[in-house]
Amino acid sequence: MTTVKFQCDGPYEAEKLVGLMSVQKDDTAYVEGVAAVIDNEIVIKLKDNSSHAVLLKDKANVDRLQSLLLSFVNGKTKILSSKFSGSVAEITLG
Numbered sequence: 001m002t003t004v005k006f007q008c009d010g011p012y013e014a015e016k017l018v019g020l021m022s023v024q025k026d027d028t029a030y031v032e033g034v035a036a037v038i039d040n041e042i043v044i045k046l047k048d049n050s051s052h053a054v055l056l057k058d059k060a061n062v063d064r065l066q067s068l069l070l071s072f073v074n075g076k077t078k079i080l081s082s083k084f085s086g087s088v089a090e091i092t093l094g
Helices: 011-020 059-073
Strands: 002-007 031-038 041-046 051-055 079-085 088-093
Touching (some): 011 051, 031 059
Antiparallel strands (some): 002 088, 031 041
8 A cells, every 4th residue: 555645736726636536335436537738837637527627736746646547547547546635646556
């Protein structure tokens, strides 16, 4: 089990990211992929085909999150939980 932290551009963005990455009743996450990356912004696509932008602190955090999401979508990792404190989102992987 590994916990990865992401610096977001404020508490609202951290809360939004955690909500998008939350584990559903069937122990899966609702994320389907990354729709776009623009500087310090990542657009996450969900299984209902909606897309949601999240602003992170910098491009390095975006790159790390994109890598994590691609690993998740490809079945290489599983999201176990997510939480935030201030502007930091924590994703626990299994």
